[in-house]
Amino acid sequence: MTGYHEAFREYDQKGSILHESYIVFGEINNSEIVTIETKTVDEKSFEEAEMIINEETLLYQYS
Known part of the structure; x- marks a missing residue:
């Protein structure tokens, strides 16, 4: 990833x-990954990022 x-x-x-x-984005190189979660340094909990099939x-993005 x-x-x-x-x-x-x-x-x-x-x-x-x-x-x-700010936006976080990237490419997922493992087809077994079904969920991506991310957070900023200031946030206390992770949030699910949007996954995009192109x-x-x-791909995934979080903003």
């Missing part, structure tokens, strides 16, 4: 951040 995290930010004309969100690739 591979995992990545990315920050997405929207800025105003002065360069100040208007909106900021042709022969199994």
Whole structure:
């Protein structure tokens, strides 16, 4: 399984951040995996991530 995290930010004309969100995503390389759970450092419990089947690739995302 591979995992990545990315920050997405929207800025105003002065360069100040208007909106900021983070997304966790990756590819699942084991077809026996049926659930992915993830959390941030600040969260106390894990939440189920969305699993996406794209042709022969199994992906997940959490935002």
